Amino acid sequence: MSYASFTNLPASTESSARSVDAGRAVPARVGRNRLAVLLVLAAATEFLLVTVAAYSAAVLYHRVVLLSPPDAAKYIQESLLISALQLLVSMGLRQYSRIQTQTRHVFLWSGASAVFFVFAIFISTLFLLKVSEGYSRATIIAQAVSVLLTVLGTRAVWFSLLRSAIATGLIDARRIILIGDQGHCLKFSVRAMETGIRTIHSFDFPPVRTNASKPAPPSAVQARPDARQLVANCRPLRADDIVILPSEADVPSALALASALSDLPVDVHVLPVGSIDLMAVSRITPFGDMVTMRIFQCPLTPFNRAIKRAFDVAAAIAGLIMLSPLFVIVAVAIKLDSRGPVFFRQTRHGYNNEPIRVLKFRSMTVMEEGDNFKPVTRHDPRVTRLGRLMRHTNVDELPQLFNVLIGNMSLVGPRPHATAQNEVFAELISSFSRRHNVKPGITGWAQVNGYRGETDTLEKMQRRVEHDLYYIDNWSPLLDLKILVMTFFSRKVYWNAF
Incomplete structure (x- = not known):
């Protein structure tokens, strides 16, 4: 051999x-010892900071909200119990020892899960021992939020330190x-x-x-x-x-x-x-x-789809009510600016590649679709004067709130493309149709990261698809909220808007 x-x-x-x-050579035993020391320091730091965070949150709540500072010794024992539980849960689940085999977001998420578990134990302990009198619910909430932020911040710092130490050869x-x-x-x-x-x-x-002396069946x-x-x-x-x-x-x-x-x-x-x-x-x-x-799984479970749908309906109704004056103003402006209807319907692919009719404010002098569709380019003469302003501010997309309400679109998801574009790029990008495993959205992860507008090269569409697939594979209610906030406040949303 x-x-x-x-x-x-x-x-x-x-x-x-x-x-x-x-360029550095570190003996294995030395490297392992340094790793052990680093992990012990990380656990000790988290223990101390969680104690301080829990105690400070309780005291600040009394001083700021109740305007009656508690006794100096009050909440010390409870804060130590919380930090001790956090340490025991983290060690019991081997969260520190697995830091080398985890990504940053998994390490942080495990810390957040430990905090929820710890406070479930802490609240149960207060109830069973009948010592909850004088310990308000608001105090527990303040401590939970403070401890959660502390754990996330501490672990983010230590994760970066560990990766840096590995990269420089300081630890094995x-x-x-x-x-x-x-x-x-x-x-x-x-x-x-x-x-x-x-x-x-x-x-x-x-x-x-x-x-050879003991023949076995072919399947063995x-x-x-x-x-x-x-x-x-x-x-x-x-x-x-x-x-x-x-x-x-x-x-x-x-x-x-x-x-x-x-x-x-x-x-x-x-x-x-x-x-x-x-x-x-x-x-x-x-x-x-x-x-x-x-290999692959359905992006959203039935429960997740129900949550997303409930949020879409509530937000679409609220948006249509609040924006109704703007709808009237834009409709009148469109009729005064150019001849033609106020709204424009275009066939696009929706969930499971099924065709849907997407509603928009008309921003062009033509209404092309199907094989006659041509993407809008910069300084496109087909775009009206008012249309140029609407497209730059995304106002032309607002009627799609009706699509959200009837259920063939979502507030957040991959932007639907014209059918002609889909047919072309589906042949060039193998995973292109995975974009349709969720409902298309009025805004999306690709758009808030600047990948919108003209797709005159294959690379541009690939980058857009990569962001869409990231959204599908990492969906969460928090990610949807993040994208909605970025839609209003990120400058990247308005890149390539013409």
Whole structure:
């Protein structure tokens, strides 16, 4: 059996395992000790700041709202209990130890979840012990908000510090061993390094021994790799993870190899060659009494759709009532500015690629659609004088509140394109039709980030689609609110508006 390493590290001694980055070499043990110290400091800092935040919120509420400062000792014990619960919950859920394998938003979200869990325990404790007298609901709310902001801020700072320390080589990154073809190992190592994961050694896939004396049915896995020497060579390296990269021929024996590597105190991963992008968007999920690898899922659950629809209806009704004077003024101005109807209906693709009729204030001297549609360009002579102002301020889109009310559009979502545009770009961009997995919106994530207007190049449309797919894959009520606020206050919304 041949073993190779593109890191030029001997496999025989622990001292040879080095973490190298930015020209610095840090011994593995030193790097791990520094990581442990950093995580302890992060937990201690969060404990102290949560205590201060909980106590300060209670005292400030009494001073500012009730105008009666409490005793100096009051709320100290409760604040310590809150911070202790926060620490215990975070440690119990291994939130600090997993910081190296999590993205920033996952780490922050886990902290927010811990805060909600902590205050659920805290309120239950006050109730069960009958010590809630004199502890107002407003005080608890003030403490919860203060602690939540403190935890999010503290974790954001420590996450940045950790990433910076890994990048400069101050602490050891998560250390992995790769097993497979050396070319595949090299590609995986380069990609892993981008996320702060360091490859300390790589080995060839061990040879397979079969037991010819005991024939088995074709469906049985007969391939058993000889992994004894491989396990012996991996043991002194003290890696955090071992990643098996089997080729198509090695897949049948990958499970047996993983079983042999379970003798080591590491996490063992299997990633078939060529499936890294596929696995990046997949989730292992139960399906009946089986387990499947789900690649894509419906963007919104029925519950999420109900929430989004309720908000759309309420906001559309409120918007139509408040903007009714503006509708009358714009309608009169359009009739005075040029000949033609006030409103313009155009066929576009909506949810599930179904055609819908989108309503707009007429801003052009022509009403093109279908195969005759031509996108508006800068200084387009077809745009009326009033139309140019309406398009720049997005007033021409306001009648789509009626589309929202009848249910074929949403306030927030990917902007619907003319059918002619859809047919062209659907052939050029493979994931283009995924935009229609949710209802189209009056405003969207692409628009508030400046990707609106003319799409005269494929790159412009690709960037717009990327933002639309980000919205679909990361939808939340808070994201919708953020986009609505940005629609009114972000200058990017008005870029390329003509």
